[in-house]
Amino acid sequence: MTAFFKRLALLLVTMLLVTALAFAAFTVIPADPTASILGMNATEEQIAALRAKLGLDLPLWQRYTTWLTDFVRGNFGTSYRFSMPVEDLLRPRVEATLALTGLSFLLIVAVSLPLGLLAAHKEDGLLDRLVTVCGQVTMSIPNFILGIGVIWLFALILGVFQQKYVPPEDGLWAHIRYLLFPALAVALPKTAMTVRLLRGSVLGELRQDYVRTAYSKGNAPRAVLVFHVLRNAMIPVVTFLAMTIPDIMAASIVIEQLFGIPGLGQMLISSIGNRDYPVVQAIVVIAAFVVVACSFLADLLYRLMDPRIGGR
Amino acid sequence: MMLEVENLSVVFRDRRPPLTAVDGVSFQMGEGELLGLAGESGSGKSRTAHAILGLLPAAAEVSGGVRFQGRDLLTMSSVERRQVQGKDISIVFQEPMTSLNPTMRVGRQVEDALRVHTKMAAPERKTRALEAMELAGLPDPERVYRAWPHELSGGMRQRAMIASALVLRPRLLIADEPTTALDVTVQAKILDTLREINRKEGTAILLISHDLLVIRNLCTRVAVMKDGRIVESGPVDQVFQSPREDYTKLLIASRPTRKKLQGGGSHG
Amino acid sequence: MRRHNWYLRLGCLLTAVMVMFSLVGCFWTPYDPSALSSTDRYAAPSLTHLFGCDSLGRDIFSRVMQGAGTTLSIAFAVLLLGGTAGLVIGALCGYVGGAADALVMRLCDAVAAFPSILLALVVLAVTGPGKRNVILALGVLFIPSFARLVRGEFLRQRELDYVKAARLAGVRELRIVFVHILPNTLPVLLSGVTIGFNNAVLAEASMSYLGIGVTPQDPSLGYMLSEAQGFLMRAPWYTGALAGTVILLVLGAGLIGEGIRARMGDGT
Numbered sequence: 001m002t003a004f005f006k007r008l009a010l011l012l013v014t015m016l017l018v019t020a021l022a023f024a025a026f027t028v029i030p031a032d033p034t035a036s037i038l039g040m041n042a043t044e045e046q047i048a049a050l051r052a053k054l055g056l057d058l059p060l061w062q063r064y065t066t067w068l069t070d071f072v073r074g075n076f077g078t079s080y081r082f083s084m085p086v087e088d089l090l091r092p093r094v095e096a097t098l099a100l101t102g103l104s105f106l107l108i109v110a111v112s113l114p115l116g117l118l119a120a121h122k123e124d125g126l127l128d129r130l131v132t133v134c135g136q137v138t139m140s141i142p143n144f145i146l147g148i149g150v151i152w153l154f155a156l157i158l159g160v161f162q163q164k165y166v167p168p169e170d171g172l173w174a175h176i177r178y179l180l181f182p183a184l185a186v187a188l189p190k191t192a193m194t195v196r197l198l199r200g201s202v203l204g205e206l207r208q209d210y211v212r213t214a215y216s217k218g219n220a221p222r223a224v225l226v227f228h229v230l231r232n233a234m235i236p237v238v239t240f241l242a243m244t245i246p247d248i249m250a251a252s253i254v255i256e257q258l259f260g261i262p263g264l265g266q267m268l269i270s271s272i273g274n275r276d277y278p279v280v281q282a283i284v285v286i287a288a289f290v291v292v293a294c295s296f297l298a299d300l301l302y303r304l305m306d307p308r309i310g311g312r
Numbered sequence: 313m314m315l316e317v318e319n320l321s322v323v324f325r326d327r328r329p330p331l332t333a334v335d336g337v338s339f340q341m342g343e344g345e346l347l348g349l350a351g352e353s354g355s356g357k358s359r360t361a362h363a364i365l366g367l368l369p370a371a372a373e374v375s376g377g378v379r380f381q382g383r384d385l386l387t388m389s390s391v392e393r394r395q396v397q398g399k400d401i402s403i404v405f406q407e408p409m410t411s412l413n414p415t416m417r418v419g420r421q422v423e424d425a426l427r428v429h430t431k432m433a434a435p436e437r438k439t440r441a442l443e444a445m446e447l448a449g450l451p452d453p454e455r456v457y458r459a460w461p462h463e464l465s466g467g468m469r470q471r472a473m474i475a476s477a478l479v480l481r482p483r484l485l486i487a488d489e490p491t492t493a494l495d496v497t498v499q500a501k502i503l504d505t506l507r508e509i510n511r512k513e514g515t516a517i518l519l520i521s522h523d524l525l526v527i528r529n530l531c532t533r534v535a536v537m538k539d540g541r542i543v544e545s546g547p548v549d550q551v552f553q554s555p556r557e558d559y560t561k562l563l564i565a566s567r568p569t570r571k572k573l574q575g576g577g578s579h580g
Numbered sequence: 581m582r583r584h585n586w587y588l589r590l591g592c593l594l595t596a597v598m599v600m601f602s603l604v605g606c607f608w609t610p611y612d613p614s615a616l617s618s619t620d621r622y623a624a625p626s627l628t629h630l631f632g633c634d635s636l637g638r639d640i641f642s643r644v645m646q647g648a649g650t651t652l653s654i655a656f657a658v659l660l661l662g663g664t665a666g667l668v669i670g671a672l673c674g675y676v677g678g679a680a681d682a683l684v685m686r687l688c689d690a691v692a693a694f695p696s697i698l699l700a701l702v703v704l705a706v707t708g709p710g711k712r713n714v715i716l717a718l719g720v721l722f723i724p725s726f727a728r729l730v731r732g733e734f735l736r737q738r739e740l741d742y743v744k745a746a747r748l749a750g751v752r753e754l755r756i757v758f759v760h761i762l763p764n765t766l767p768v769l770l771s772g773v774t775i776g777f778n779n780a781v782l783a784e785a786s787m788s789y790l791g792i793g794v795t796p797q798d799p800s801l802g803y804m805l806s807e808a809q810g811f812l813m814r815a816p817w818y819t820g821a822l823a824g825t826v827i828l829l830v831l832g833a834g835l836i837g838e839g840i841r842a843r844m845g846d847g848t
Contacts, residue, residue, distance in 0.1 A: 218425065219398075231415045231416070
């Protein structure tokens with residue numbers, strides 16, 4: 001239990017560090033945001049007034065603590081470009097990103113678990129070889145090329161997919177059906193990696209002595225796999241899956257842009273282009289939180305699944 | 313005869329050159345008998361035991377005959393063989409550390425054979441498991457039932473293995489170097505427990521060991537293996553007092569320095 | 581074993597071809613990659629224009645060569661920067677150990693936990709786009725993964741006998757680090773380099789595709805892909821040629837890495 005709290009404390013420190021970095025990075029940026037807000041012809045007084053209004057004239061540490069407490073309270077600052085609270089700007093976008101990420105994650109799990117188990121069950125069989133070769137190729141394709149491929153195949157050739165974002169207000173099912181295609185482009189490489197990891201993990205476990213014990217009790221091969229091997233083999237896979245969530249979100253950045261999905265990724269790209277730093281800052285901190293939370297989750301799941309560690 | 317092993321051979325075709333691990337072994341065991349199978353590591357004694365239960369890897373080619381209660385275990389289908397495994401014949405392995413599943417509570421592993429072979433409900437399974445654990449000499453079975461394998465000592469783990477092998481009261485228990493990985497005082501207690509089980513339940517025990525003293529301690533008959541063949545067999549006292557083969561003499565003489573043999577004992 | 585060699589061989593062959601193709605593309609292309617031609621707009625692949633032409637009549641084969649050259653030079657520069665810095669930091673941390681090592685590694689863990697594209701985007705948001713900034717951003721972000729890799733290997737090697745012998749013989753510490761241990765970490769480093777190469781190509785391509793990477797003056801494969809996507813319907817061969825080039829580049833390095841890892845796993 002102490003290890004658990006130690007871990008939690010470490011995460012808090014990491015979060016503090018990341019927020020400080022995110023704050024510092026966008027505070028020491030050379031370009032003064034007042035110029036982009038007021039334009040080239042602003043007077044000295046106008047600039048000074050705006051600087052005071054934005055709190056740019058206070059000492060750094062004070063600006064950081066104010067910014068951090070505001071951030072924790074859910075006040076992410078004001079967008080330079082849209083002149084509205086960043087949290088209001090991001091709220092509708094979080095939904096789209098969450099939906100895409102969640103759907104991709106489900107796809108990865110739903111496809112890779114059975115494939116990995118089947119491939120390991122018949123080592124060097126036809127399916128195993130097929131999965132290994134396809135996996136190697138799939139892992140070599142960047143998400144956005146997969147995305148272009150998905151558009152080309154499903155929208156232009158087969159015509160089963162309209163290249164226009166369907167918001168959830170137009171019906172949940174239509175929304176999910178639309179997101180399925182970009183999710184495919186996000187999920188494929190990770191699916192290949194998960195299949196490979198699970199296959200290797202199962203094959204490694206099948207060589208363990210306890211498997212021989214299970215067979216000696218009269219267990220059928222399938223029962224050995226499901227009741228005895230699966231939990232042990234899943235320990236590294238579950239950890240990997242938890243750690244993969246940030247990668248899925250990173251892949252969605254590109255995919256959102258490609259498919260025109262109004263999510264956090266698209267917002268991030270346009271804000272970088274517009275030098276809308278409060279928005280970039282907020283998205284970076286959210287991403288950092290996701291990364292830290294997922295690494296905590298991975299650790300927690302590992303402890304839950306492996307009794308040799310969980311007890312301590 | 314309960315068990316008749318006839319001209320049993322095991323060849324590993326995947327090795328280059330092909331490895332003959334067991335080379336025409338024959339022996340018999342009666343109901344409730346205590347037979348020891350002795351030999352150095354690599355002599356083929358463990359492979360013989362694993363061949364009887366059908367636990368060798370697919371690459372191993374097994375020939376000859378293994379008749380158990382009149383049925384040939386080698387020619388029966390895998391489904392039929394699974395009905396014998398863990399029910400009529402059970403096995404205890406050498407390494408109690410790795411032979412138990414690290415992520416399954418001890419109780420569930422003891423019950424495993426019950427889940428495979430019977431349609432018992434959970435409470436009944438637990439009662440039977442606790443009985444078996446008591447028979448295997450585990451103190452405080454209720455607590456051990458809920459424990460994880462890593463929470464037990466080596467000796468306790470081996471007793472848990474024995475309990476899991478006994479839960480369906482098999483007619484034959486194969487003990488493959490059951491005490492080699494344990495220290496001497498625990499060794500003696502485990503052997504006492506095995507003797508108890510034989511006396512109470514009438515379970516025949518095939519004890520495999522590189523250590524002739526361990527075999528003498530428990531068994532009435534012994535067969536000595538070398539290079540995949542049985543070179544000498546007979547009543548344990550007779551073999552011990554007047555060994556015919558030089559190899560057997562060597563095995564007896566090597567007893568004080570048995571550390572040397574311990575290392576590779578698992579392949580014996 | 582045979583299959584692993586096959587991985588390595590195919591990977592080397594593929595990489596050699598792709599690197600040659602890209603290197604030549606840095607200096608010479610069959611046509612001027614930016615020469616416009618109104619008669620050749622959307623020309624389909626033919627013998628004169630191997631991969632056809634784009635919306636402005638530019639020869640796609642030449643453009644792919646040029647783009648591959650840019651992408652490859654960025655990837656190599658990133659590897660050189662991140663690899664060298666990571667090597668030195670990792671080697672020192674691994675050899676020195678202690679509090680400095682713990683601190684640096686904690687920092688590396690924090691950076692490595694983030695998807696590299698995300699961090700690179702943020703860095704570029706601050707520094708602005710351009711080839712040099714892309715190299716700097718990715719290069720710095722690649723330091724931690726190399727440092728961790730080298731450090732782990734150093735920790736292992738440090739305890740081996742040949743290092744202890746060198747220390748006893750009075751060899752200077754820095755000399756031990758860079759002359760004695762470093763060459764032995766090369767196989768591990770090499771496999772890391774193949775992964776790093778792939779990540780560099782993928783990250784650069786993604787960023788340039790998003791319009792936050794290279795500027796139009798030196799178009800890379802990713803930048804061209806964002807152009808090509810606009811006329812996916814009329815000239816799918818443009819996208820195809822670019823995508824194919826990226827995939828083959830990554831696949832080649834991936835296969836080499838796979839081959840090296842398999843070879844190390846075999847202990848040969």
